[in-house]
Amino acid sequence: xxxxxxxxIEIGRIEIITGPMFSGKSEELIRRLKRARIARQRVAxxxxxxxxxxxxxxxxxxxxxxxxxxxxxxxxxxxxxxxFANGKIDEVDVxxxxxxxxxxxxxxxxxxxxxxxxxxxxLAGLDTTFANEPFGPVPNLMALADEVTKLSAVCMxxxxxxxxxxxxxxxxxxxxxxxxxxxEARCRTHFQPFIDEHESEQLELPTIG
Numbered sequence: 474x475x476x477x478x479x480x481x482i483e484i485g486r487i488e489i490i491t492g493p494m495f496s497g498k499s500e501e502l503i504r505r506l507k508r509a510r511i512a513r514q515r516v517a518x519x520x521x522x523x524x525x526x527x528x529x530x531x532x533x534x535x536x537x538x539x540x541x542x543x544x545x546x547x548x549x550x551x552x553x554x555x556x557f558a559n560g561k562i563d564e565v566d567v568x569x570x571x572x573x574x575x576x577x578x579x580x581x582x583x584x585x586x587x588x589x590x591x592x593x594x595x596l597a598g599l600d601t602t603f604a605n606e607p608f609g610p611v612p613n614l615m616a617l618a619d620e621v622t623k624l625s626a627v628c629m630x631x632x633x634x635x636x637x638x639x640x641x642x643x644x645x646x647x648x649x650x651x652x653x654x655x656x657e658a659r660c661r662t663h664f665q666p667f668i669d670e671h672e673s674e675q676l677e678l679p680t681i682g
Contacts (some may be wrong), residue, residue: 485588494623549579575600603640626658637664
């Protein structure tokens with residue numbers, strides 16, 4: 474009987490976890506990374522430095538689940554530098570990246586390069602903005618992914634499945650980091666982009682260069 478080829482090339486894959494805010498994206502990313510560790514796979518996890526809502530050195534879900542993460546500027550060149558510094562990439566099997574919508578479009582060829590190196594790349598992020606427009610590189614990553622998991626939340630108006638993120642307040646800045654009190658999940662019926670329903674303080678961040 475022919476023996477299996479022990480020298481076969483490992484096949485990488487891209488997994489996208491997306492949906493509106495409060496749908497459990499970070500929680501699902503954390504779950505997959507923890508399972509990878511249980512399987513004795515070597516994991517590297519990253520988050521952008523503009524998202525420090527819950528923890529400075531970990532990705533964190535709204536349900537208080539956490540996983541240690543390296544904090545990087547949302548720039549694909551900086552992420553590449555960290556991954557490939559001192560041969561780090563050879564010591565990693567699984568790479569997780571939270572809030573990928575904040576990264577530039579160069580994260581797409583980087584993800585494909587990692588796949589060709591046999592890495593499992595798990596990316597979590599919003600697919601649409603508060604204005605219901607495609608958010609950053611996420612839609613293109615979805616098109617290239619091996620697996621796309623699109624989660625829904627619960628509409629805060631009627632309790633139906635929610636696929637939209639409703640911003641509360643008057644700010645029209647694209648990047649306004651916040652959670653409950655600044656955003657709500659909404660269904661199609663009750664999603665109202667650009668309509669100021671509530672007054673609330675906004676944390677406005679500088680434009681990403």
